Amino acid sequence: MAEKLIVIGGTAAGLSAASRARKEKPDMEIQVFEKSGFVSYGACGLPYFVGGLIHDINDLVAINAESLKSRRNISAWIHHEVLLIDPEKKEVTVKNLDTDQVIIHSYDKLVIATGAVPVVPPIPGIHSDGVYYLRNMEDGIRLKAAA
Numbered sequence: 001m002a003e004k005l006i007v008i009g010g011t012a013a014g015l016s017a018a019s020r021a022r023k024e025k026p027d028m029e030i031q032v033f034e035k036s037g038f039v040s041y042g043a044c045g046l047p048y049f050v051g052g053l054i055h056d057i058n059d060l061v062a063i064n065a066e067s068l069k070s071r072r073n074i075s076a077w078i079h080h081e082v083l084l085i086d087p088e089k090k091e092v093t094v095k096n097l098d099t100d101q102v103i104i105h106s107y108d109k110l111v112i113a114t115g116a117v118p119v120v121p122p123i124p125g126i127h128s129d130g131v132y133y134l135r136n137m138e139d140g141i142r143l144k145a146a147a
Contacts, residue, residue, distance in 0.1 A: 002029045006092055006107040008082045010034030010065075011041065014113035018074050021109075031105065032068070032076040033094055038137040039065055039076050046140040050147065057137060085110070 005021050007014045010032045018030050032039065040062040048054045058064075065076040077094075083102070084093040092110070095102045118133045120126055132143045 002027050003108045004029040004031070004106065005109045005111065006105060007032040007111045007113060008085075008092070009111075009113035009115060010036075010039035010076055010078070011043070011113070011115060013115070014111065015040050015063075015068075015074075015076075017111045017113060019072060022072055022074060030074045032074060033080040033082050033092075034065075034076060034078050035081040035097070036136055036138055037078050039063070039068065039078060041137055043136065046134055046137070049140050050134065050144045057141060060137070085112075 003025065005018070005028055007018045007030070011034075014032055014034075018032050021028055021030055038061060041060045042062065043060075045054055045060045049057055049060060054060065063071070065078050068074045068076045077096075079097040081095050081097055082092050083095050086092070087110075089106075090108065090110075091104050091106050093102060093104050116135075118135050120133075125131070130146070132146065133139050134143055
């Protein structure tokens with residue numbers, strides 16, 4: 001049975017780890033779980049999307065989940081959130097956010113590359129309607145729609 005790598009997080013760090021593993025171990029089974037709807041995108045371009053200089057959000061995507069599978073043999077699952085890591089059993093519990101189905105996946109190696117969360121200052125009204133964060137693609141889509 002091939003060694004199995006699970007990567008939590010489908011942006012730069014997670015996909016770099018997955019791609020490096022693929023080069024080092026061509027027979028390894030690699031699965032990437034990404035909570036959002038996008039993998040491998042240039043977050044630095046989000047202000048240009050919101051501002052209208054980039055018209056299609058997909059222009060920020062370097063490689064999508066389907067291409068990861070066909071070009072690199074890396075399975076990337078978007079809208080899949082890892083709910084629990086059990087290091088003793090070497091298992092992760094993953095929820096498909098589209099169907100609410102929960103599945104347990106085993107692994108031999110695990111990479112956690114979930115990135116950061118925005119710092120939310122303790123300002124009165126910070127969680128009100130009309131206050132936005134711009135950290136990921138979904139944030140950009142929401143902000144552009146509101147603007």
